[in-house]
Amino acid sequence: MKQLIFKKKDTFILGLMMFALFLGAGNLIFPPALGQGAGTNVIPAILGFLVTGVGLPVLAILAIAKSGGDLQKVSERVGPLFAVLFPLAVYLAIGPLFGIPRTGSVAYEIGLTPHLQGDSSHSPWSLLVFTFLFFTTSYWLSLNPSKLVGRIGKILTPIIVVILAVLTITGTMNPMGSLNSPTPDYHKLAFFKGFHEGYYTMDAIAALVFGIIVIQRLKENGVVSSKSIMKKTMEVGIIAGLGLSFVYLSLAYLGATSVMTIGYHDNGGSILTGISQELLGSIGVILLSLIITLACLTTSVGLISAFGEYVQITIPNIPYKLTTGLIGLFSFIMANLGLTQLIQFSLPMLMMIYPVAIVLIILTIMKDLFLEKRAIFKGAVIGTAIISISDGLSHTTLFANTLEPILSLLPLWELGLAWLIPSIVGAFIGFLSSKKTLKNDGS
Numbered sequence: 001m002k003q004l005i006f007k008k009k010d011t012f013i014l015g016l017m018m019f020a021l022f023l024g025a026g027n028l029i030f031p032p033a034l035g036q037g038a039g040t041n042v043i044p045a046i047l048g049f050l051v052t053g054v055g056l057p058v059l060a061i062l063a064i065a066k067s068g069g070d071l072q073k074v075s076e077r078v079g080p081l082f083a084v085l086f087p088l089a090v091y092l093a094i095g096p097l098f099g100i101p102r103t104g105s106v107a108y109e110i111g112l113t114p115h116l117q118g119d120s121s122h123s124p125w126s127l128l129v130f131t132f133l134f135f136t137t138s139y140w141l142s143l144n145p146s147k148l149v150g151r152i153g154k155i156l157t158p159i160i161v162v163i164l165a166v167l168t169i170t171g172t173m174n175p176m177g178s179l180n181s182p183t184p185d186y187h188k189l190a191f192f193k194g195f196h197e198g199y200y201t202m203d204a205i206a207a208l209v210f211g212i213i214v215i216q217r218l219k220e221n222g223v224v225s226s227k228s229i230m231k232k233t234m235e236v237g238i239i240a241g242l243g244l245s246f247v248y249l250s251l252a253y254l255g256a257t258s259v260m261t262i263g264y265h266d267n268g269g270s271i272l273t274g275i276s277q278e279l280l281g282s283i284g285v286i287l288l289s290l291i292i293t294l295a296c297l298t299t300s301v302g303l304i305s306a307f308g309e310y311v312q313i314t315i316p317n318i319p320y321k322l323t324t325g326l327i328g329l330f331s332f333i334m335a336n337l338g339l340t341q342l343i344q345f346s347l348p349m350l351m352m353i354y355p356v357a358i359v360l361i362i363l364t365i366m367k368d369l370f371l372e373k374r375a376i377f378k379g380a381v382i383g384t385a386i387i388s389i390s391d392g393l394s395h396t397t398l399f400a401n402t403l404e405p406i407l408s409l410l411p412l413w414e415l416g417l418a419w420l421i422p423s424i425v426g427a428f429i430g431f432l433s434s435k436k437t438l439k440n441d442g443s
Contacts, residue, residue, distance in 0.1 A: 011235050011236060011239070012239060014217060014239075015235065015243075016158075016239065016243070018061075018210060018214060018237070020295075020302075021299060022057065022203050022207075022210070022240060022244055023160060023243070023247065023295045023298065023299065024099075024103060024295055024296060024298075024299030027053070027201050027203070027295070028251065028268070028272065028291065029106070029267065029269050029272070030049075030198075030200055030201060030268055031049065031248045031250075031251035031252040031268070032251045032252065032255030032268045032272055032275065033255060033265075033268035034046065034252055035251065035252040035253060035256035035258070036256065036258065036264060036265070037183045037185055037186050038190055038252075039186065040181060040182060041190035042179065044190040044191040045190040045191065045193060045197075046194055046248060046252040047191060047194065048190070048193065048198070049252070050194075050245060052195050052197075052198025052199060052201075053198035053203055053244065054241045054244050054245050054248070055241075056198075056361065057207035058207075060207030060208050060357070060361045061214060061233055061237045061240075062211075062230070062233060062234060062237060063211070063360070063361045063364035063365055064214075065211065065230050066230065066365065068215075068226075070212065071208050071209065071212060071310075074208070074360055075087055077363075077364075077378075078360075078374070078378050079378060086356070086360075089353055090208055090209065090353065091306075093205065093346070094202055094205055094206050094209060094303055095327065095331075097345075097346070097349070098349070099202060099206070099303050100300055100303045100304060100307075100327065100334075101334035101337075102342055102346075103299050104130075104131040104135055104138075104296065105335045105338065105342060106292065107134055107292055107296035108126075110272065110288065110289065110292040111289040111290075111293040111296070112130050112289065114285055115285075127335075131332050131335045132332060134296075134335075135328045135329075135331055135332040138304055138328060139324055139325060139328040141301040142304040142305040142324050143324065159290075159294060160295055161243070163290060164246075164250060167250075167276065167279065167280065167287065167288075170279045170280060171254045171275065171279050174279070176254075176257050176260065176262070176278055176279070177257050177259065178257070179257065180260070189415060192414075192415040195416065196416035199351075199354050200350070202350065204354065204357055205353060205354065205357045206303075208357065208361075210302060212306065212310075213306060213309075215229060216309075218233070254275050255275070258271065261274075262274035262277075269292075273285060276288040300331075304328060304331075308323045308324040348393065348395045349392065351392035351395055353388070354388070355423075356384050356385055359380050359381060359423050363376070363427075373434045374434075375431070375433045376434065379427050379429045379430025379433070380427035381423075381426070382426050383419075383423045383424075383426025383429075384419045387419040387422050390403055390406075390407060391407060391418065
């Protein structure tokens with residue numbers, strides 16, 4: 001009877017909270033850049049982006065729900081050592097090593113820099129002051145994560161949606177131009193280029209963390225049965241997914257129609273600034289600044305609280321306040337290294353982790369079909385990790401010249417899916433191994 005407390009309105013608010021947590025810097029920067037690059041091929045490109053930028057995160061949330069709301073349980077199906085290393089790698093990647101610092105540095109670059117004059121726009125002191133205030137606020141909001149629904153779902157998210165809607169409607173009613181020819185990267189296989197670009201949002205691995213927040217909030221509000229949790233999680237995921245789809249489709253369209261007016265730009269941040277200036281004038285730039293700052297803030301709060309809860313569960317003796325405080329401090333320091341350095345540092349790590357996360361998500365969703373055999377999980381992950389780790393290392397200066405020529409010989413390399421066949425082969429070997437073990441036990 002207690003489950004009836006969680007009404008449709010509560011589900012909608014929780015869905016908005018999830019949408020807000022996902023809506024970070026990458027979600028706003030990459031789609032307009034994709035639009036400019038894809039041009040007339042923007043439809044297949046953005047569809048590929050939606051697969052990894054929306055579909056995989058929703059599946060990841062369901063995978064966490066199917067596993068009882070615990071990333072470690074998902075990882076344990078591979079092995080005890082993997083159950084320690086993989087969650088740690090995920091939390092570090094989307095947490096203090098890159099994800100959290102990026103929220104502060106991007107909020108500064110797009111939220112504040114356009115309003116600074118002269119040398120102050122590149123001053124390390126302005127970055128220092130801004131990120132200090134940014135992460136202090138993030139820490140304060142994360143001190144009581146149970147209030148995230150009220151603070152984010154009810155207040156910040158509607159503001160972001162309204163601002164995006166104003167920008168999109170204006171750009172649709174008064175298009176900035178027609179679609180240009182696609183750039184070389186999008187000339188062929190635009191769908192798979194968009195598919196790969198969706199990696200950089202980090203949402204699929206972030207969903208493995210945010211999904212835990214959803215399950216905890218559901219249980220706090222009386223939703224306790226596995227069937228009810230799966231149903232509510234699906235509803236929450238769909239709401240968040242629809243919100244993200246609106247953002248991606250809108251920004252990709254604005255980017256695709258902007259080239260004739262503002263020209264090509266090197267990054268999505270400057271594209272958004274140019275679009276806002278063209279469509280709404282100085283008010284548009286202010287609105288963009290507000291969008292970026294709010295989006296980055298909500299993501300920062302979600303990541304800090306999620307990392308704090310992870311540490312508290314793993315090492316209960318460490319207080320939550322101390323953990324979140326240290327995470328905020330470390331992220332503040334990392335953010336002051338600069339956005340370019342952060343991105344360069346993170347790329348190899350993302351290339352290593354993302355394919356493994358995709359395989360784990362899919363196998364967890366399908367685990368009932370093969371009776372949750374550990375050997376299949378282990379084989380698929382090993383096959384994937386061999387390629388993904390090599391791929392990540394090939395993006396470093398130390399191994400680029402040696403590994404990339406070898407990896408380029410693999411099937412599906414051009415599609416960014418060189419890990420797919422090894423994962424299938426590994427899963428099949430694991431299946432045969434489990435059959436052999438079962439046969440030996442029976443004899």
